[in-house]
Amino acid sequence: MEPFTLLLTILTIICLYYFVKLSFKLSYFEQLKIPHVRPIPLLGNMAPFAFQRMSPMELQQRMYNLFSDAKFFGFYDFMMPMFVIRDPDLISTIAVKQFDHFCDHHGFVNEILDPIAGKNLFNLKGDHWREMRKLLSPSFTSSKMKMMFGLICQCAENFSSFVATQSVETAKTYNMKDLLSRYTNDTVATCAFGIDVDSFKHPNNEFFLLGKKAFNFDSWLAFKFLMHRNFPQLAKLLKMRMFGPKVENFFKDIVATTVKIRDEQGIVRPDMIQLMMETRNKNSGPEYDINEMTAQAFVFFLAGFDTISTAMCFMTYEIGVNPDVQKKLKEEIDDVLRQTNGKPTYEAINGMKYLDAVFNETLRLYPVVSSLDRKCVKETKLPPAIPGGKSITIKPGDSVWFPTYSLQRDPKYYSHPDKFDPDRFLNGDVDNSVYMPFGIGPRICIGNRFAQMQGKVMLFYLLRRCDLEPDIKTRIPMVFNTKMFLMMPDGGFWLKLRAIKSKTLVT
Known part of the structure; x- marks a missing residue:
């Protein structure tokens, strides 16, 4: 069936299925007298995105600006009513103080259709989430990050050596998304699965190729994601699997083999699989079988392969188009190389204030996700949305959004909000209540320390060996792709990388 015919058939089914519920x-x-824009049947307030006229971030920004006097407003994410919370104090109340009332996410995987992927930490709810979060948290402490540091440095060395060797004679243009997906693939493979992969020497390794095919969110996967999130009953009716048995079985086989070898040979590594193995034999708490272990390692790979590699692309983009930032960052890198005799340590890279500021400023402009969601599980009263209004009651099943992208670009909280200015993180000009690129409250991203180490080590090793320059394909200023629901630039990430010749590098 042709894609257009298939899409038309699905939309027709959607119209019939939801017709009865539409009016309410x-x-x-x-009915609640909450500020909102009148929705369009089926599309809600998402019509500008559905017709590819506006990216989700730009649509969010327009709605955010429209209700500047409101603590929150209503937004129809297709058929799903969302309470969009603008007020930082109210966000903190919901996400932290009233966490037990808003402890769940809207999942994006059906556990019946995708039995392994559906058990991932993001998808889990209630007590099951609490138990798994408690189990996995020790994998991401500072001490565990320090133990993984050497593994990540080796991946960064492989990456920087590859691009430096390729661009010795002249600068070479790269699709940074491809390069950085290979780097994140290798770091996650070694730190989560205990598998050494070099995707630069072996570009067609199965680990990378499967990830590239399975987690490509600018393809059919994006449509399935939207269907599961916005029309879950219809996705279930159509038996629309997010990933399918091939992907799940691949990761399940890796985890099962890893566990078997470690059990037989007494191998111990500082990773999440090891911690879950140790938990199997405890008397208290749930038992974690291979399927449960695979689910957590699977979502870790998904986040690392796509989401974090995209964040790194934004970092390299801003460094490439801001030579003054690149110059200051290189000076700080040179200082660390001198202090550590060419062998940077975990403490040295973590202590780099300007590198930290560049990382944080990138995630301010381009947060990992443009909005955070929470699902109400206990009836909760909210204050009036607008001055003079009445308080309202949110009921179990209702959803709220925290518009991260818009909050972090609001001139009320950030001067010159659209300017890339890492110095704002050095001058104390940032209010942490409106900086939440990895989330907020108990459901903050469990892997945020790992993601920061991945990004900082990558930048350190890349900039010690290469200069980053805009290419003719580089869009300045950046324009977001209106065809994708994730934050991506129109035309992709393209930069020139030029190997540095004037230094004797200590490797």
């Missing part, structure tokens, strides 16, 4: 759902905010 699309009048929800009107």
